[in-house]
Amino acid sequence: MSELVERYIHQVGRYLPSKERAEIQAELRSQIQDQLDDRYEGAPTEANVAEVLKELGDPRRMAASYGGEQYLVGPDLYPVMMMVLRRGWVIVPPIAILVHLLAVVFGDESGTLISLLLTAAGGAFQATAIFTGIVVLIFAILQHSGEDLDEITGSDKGFDPLALPEVDDPAEVDRFESILSMAFGTFALLVMLYFLRVGGLTLRFNLNDPGDVIPVPIPWLVALIAIGTTQMVLQLTALLRGRWGVALWLVNVALDIVGAVTLYYVLWLPLAGQLFAAVPALLNVPFLGRGAQIILAISIIAAVLEGATKLVKMAGYRHSGPSSYNVKAS
Amino acid sequence: MTEKELDEQFDNLRLELRRGVVVLAVLSQMDTARYGYNLIQRLAEQGLDVEEGTLYPLLRRLEKQGLLESEWEMGEARPRKYYRISPLGRKVLAALTTEWNDTVEVMHLILYGEKHV
Numbered sequence: 001m002s003e004l005v006e007r008y009i010h011q012v013g014r015y016l017p018s019k020e021r022a023e024i025q026a027e028l029r030s031q032i033q034d035q036l037d038d039r040y041e042g043a044p045t046e047a048n049v050a051e052v053l054k055e056l057g058d059p060r061r062m063a064a065s066y067g068g069e070q071y072l073v074g075p076d077l078y079p080v081m082m083m084v085l086r087r088g089w090v091i092v093p094p095i096a097i098l099v100h101l102l103a104v105v106f107g108d109e110s111g112t113l114i115s116l117l118l119t120a121a122g123g124a125f126q127a128t129a130i131f132t133g134i135v136v137l138i139f140a141i142l143q144h145s146g147e148d149l150d151e152i153t154g155s156d157k158g159f160d161p162l163a164l165p166e167v168d169d170p171a172e173v174d175r176f177e178s179i180l181s182m183a184f185g186t187f188a189l190l191v192m193l194y195f196l197r198v199g200g201l202t203l204r205f206n207l208n209d210p211g212d213v214i215p216v217p218i219p220w221l222v223a224l225i226a227i228g229t230t231q232m233v234l235q236l237t238a239l240l241r242g243r244w245g246v247a248l249w250l251v252n253v254a255l256d257i258v259g260a261v262t263l264y265y266v267l268w269l270p271l272a273g274q275l276f277a278a279v280p281a282l283l284n285v286p287f288l289g290r291g292a293q294i295i296l297a298i299s300i301i302a303a304v305l306e307g308a309t310k311l312v313k314m315a316g317y318r319h320s321g322p323s324s325y326n327v328k329a330s
Numbered sequence: 331m332t333e334k335e336l337d338e339q340f341d342n343l344r345l346e347l348r349r350g351v352v353v354l355a356v357l358s359q360m361d362t363a364r365y366g367y368n369l370i371q372r373l374a375e376q377g378l379d380v381e382e383g384t385l386y387p388l389l390r391r392l393e394k395q396g397l398l399e400s401e402w403e404m405g406e407a408r409p410r411k412y413y414r415i416s417p418l419g420r421k422v423l424a425a426l427t428t429e430w431n432d433t434v435e436v437m438h439l440i441l442y443g444e445k446h447v
Contacts, residue, residue: 034367
């Protein structure tokens, strides 16, 4: 099978519901082969293959015409959205409650235990609702912006089969990973903007009465917001282009590292400070006394390792040649 | 409206007009089991050009609706999926054909002011 055909089928598959993907791909493969055989008697040049693929049309549109009805979030994205939401629903409420309780414990807020628990639960509920809203919104935009995005990125000049990305290209953007990090990124950015507004850490999400705020250095908070925004833009650029280039990836990794340092000053150091001020004995516990620094070191190492692994894969990647029949050089 | 926009609008109208016709044409050819590309050629020979990007998803949709049945044929040069009309498809084809004939009749009267002979 021509390698170009495989690239086309791979791209169509990316936009198909997983339940039907394999069968539609198999059928499409045999249909394209039939057409190639009929027109070029089994010896098509790469240009011939490209011509046939161009007639079939843009892979995303091809996949869409297999999709049937339209939804706010279609069947191809819905499972991914639910996966993101389920993870978020597990992660967001405990974090919200934890930050809230920390603020209560280290602050001088007084009240009955029940009223404290109620406000903590209220904060967790608000955080979860905001997270859910953002995720659904991002997915709805992704679902319906296909063609407009094409125009923005300039791919409305027509579909060029020869420019199809390789199969298993390590630089290819993992849509799930990308959407997941964009959803969490948007949520985190909104939380950071809220922190900036109230001057520190708290998750009560009430501008008039943020409760007890753990103060953080504002310049570092501004830096973190800038880095987060830039990374979202990078992520979106890669998603629209379909692949990470080396330069784009390097910038992203560099921002990961600077971001880890920023997070240390905005989150870990103030939290550790509050903890040790409240319970000084903890400073003498091995490792815990240097907890913030250890988290910083681990996040930097993780960022470098992740960055390097992908770079090595990109550098070592060569696509395999055609397998079942040869495409003459055009 | 620019010429390009006009072309686009005409294309959309034409596609809309043809959508139902293609379903009728496909169902009418499926007494014999056919694979996708073979059906495209068959329709083209008789003067109806249908794009691959339209026909392949359509076959699958008609199968999901129970109007076509399919089977993978593994014995040939490559595996091919053959489609054939189902008993339900036959009933729908008969009803659609009647509907089509009535429509032609009525449209002829509307467009030319006389009954189609």
